[in-house]
Amino acid sequence: MPTKNAHKKFIEGGIYHVYNRGVNKQPIFFEDSDFNIFLGLLDRYILGNSPDFYHDTKNYRGRISLLAFCLLNNHIHLLVQQKDKKALTEFMHSLMTSFTMRINKKYDRVGHLFQGIYKARLIENDEDLLNVSKYIHTNGGDDEIDFFRYPFSSVRVYLGRTWEYLFVDPRIISGLSPAADYREFLLASEKRAQPLEG
Secondary structure (H helix, E strand, C coil): CCCCCCCCCCCCEEEEEEEEEEEHHHCCCCHHHHHHHHHHHHHHHHHHHCCCCCCCCCCCCCCEEEEEEEEEEEEEEEEEEECCCCCCHHHHHHHHHHHHHHHHCCCCCCCCCCCCCCCCEECCCHHHHHHHHHHHHHCCCCCCCHHHHHECCCHHCCCCCCCCCCCCCHHHHHHHHHHHHHHHHHHCCCCCCCCCCC
């Protein structure tokens, strides 16, 4: 029986909560440098920056905007806007394939790294967008000390505490909730649970 969000409705300009986890809930990041590999791929595919001079420099600049992200030991959350109907599908295929190949080579492993195809849920309205961004940004810890300091999340971009992740586009969410208000929004109540399915 199909799981929720397995069948995706892709629309031009749509914003999606995209998520996936490791096979059998196993890690997909084994050490900090693995997170950096994933972050480097986001930079490459979204901004067109490629440290791999001799490799294909395919990118999705102008077709994909990453609004928020959180990378955890055994799963990922991305908040992505696509500019055309095929952008997200192509972007995620490139991202997942490239990351899996790099991790498999690094650790001399074979086979799948992720548990099936990623899930993607279309964001319905501004309230939904803010709540999903909150869920993503509070995933890096159990309290404000943890998730405000978590290094593999875009939360610090929204709080004005880092210029590190230039591939994150905060304009849409910041337009709904400026930095000071957004911080209070994150702290106001418990995050809404959106468990990974499948």
